[in-house]
Amino acid sequence: MEVEAASGGTGEIRWSKLGTSLPVANVQALVASAGELTADQIERYVQPDIDAHAVLSEQSGEVPVIDLSNLLSSESVDAEVAKLRFACAEWGFFQVVNHGIPDDVITGIKHDIQKFFQLPLEVKNAYAQRPGDLQGYGQAFVVSDDQKLDWSDLLALFAQPTQGRDMSYWPSQPHTFRNSVEDYSMELMKLAQTLNVFIAKTLDVAPELLADKHVAQFLRMSYYPPCTSMPEKVLGFSPHSDGSFLTILLEINSVQGLQIRRSGAWIPVKPRHDALLVNVGDLLEILSNGKYKSIEHRVTINAHKERLSISAFHVPNYGGIISPILGTIEEKMLYKAVGVEEYARLYFANKLEGKKALDYAKLSGI
């Protein structure tokens, strides 16, 4: 599909004006400059407690796998819905296979994101975040001069609804980039809506109640450079839960790095070339009254290989309100009703710290 090269988002869509991150060094350039990092630079990235001892690699193959073709077939739907319910309730993460996204769309986005991050810094900087804006090339969630920094760079784009896009942030190099992102974004919107229908089934609520929960889509393309000198001391993405309703992740180059927190341990997720990884976000935890948990996760860094991924955060309308829906409340309401804008503002105003943002929505007693 052709993407128009217009610039400027529409006035009523204010998603990306949610604040900004403090400017910090470009990590890819830091690594490419090859020289030893100064002690001050090292200090900004060294994490005090990575609990490497708590990594349970033997459980890495256990993340549930959901077969979308089984959900779409009348003979197998009930059994697959039960698997989906288990995945959302017990893991908060699942791999989706037979997701129906055409191979050329996946190949295109993977290729073009890799090409974008290979461009010279000055070319990428033409899309640098501007003050007050979440979108663009840079870093996120840096709110103070003394916090630990993540070992990664990112390109963040507001992708849906299309009238909210600011094309001045959409790279025109490689020349296929915009079309690849457009095609991938549209396919993911369809997938998210389909998943929504079945998530509603797992909660025994009418699908219409979830239909407006995936209206907007924000894309984060992450580049995690290798770190030869101290890979076990830095993190590509600090522990956090996603502020979205549902996140869909494509691991671009199959380098392992993502770990999810389960029973106090960290479980590495084995990349699967044939799957998309889906996770429950904070807003779905609220809507399901805590039946489904947005699970804390983090990204570790490889000593020799770069890692790339694209996360698609699906969220309701900016003006929407999320609260536990009837049918999910067994005894009492555990979360209060929260405005999506209100939650988004809170989420971006602070350093990501595990599931701390969600405390805001918790009613006392939990």
Ligand SMILES: COC(=O)C(/C=C/C1=C(C)CCCC1(C)C)=C/O[C@H]1C=C(C)C(=O)O1
């Ligand atoms: C882990 O990152 C996120 O969860 C996230 C989510 C952002 C959002 C909300 C918390 C509420 C609704 C809107 C929105 C989708 C923006 C990340 O968003 C992007 C934006 C930047 C910058 C980024 O790094 O990821």
Ligand SMILES: O=C(O)CCC(=O)C(=O)O
């Ligand atoms: O890169 C990854 O594997 C995960 C990224 C992530 O957690 C996020 O974008 O929220």
Ligand SMILES: [Fe+2]
């Ligand atoms: Fe995440």
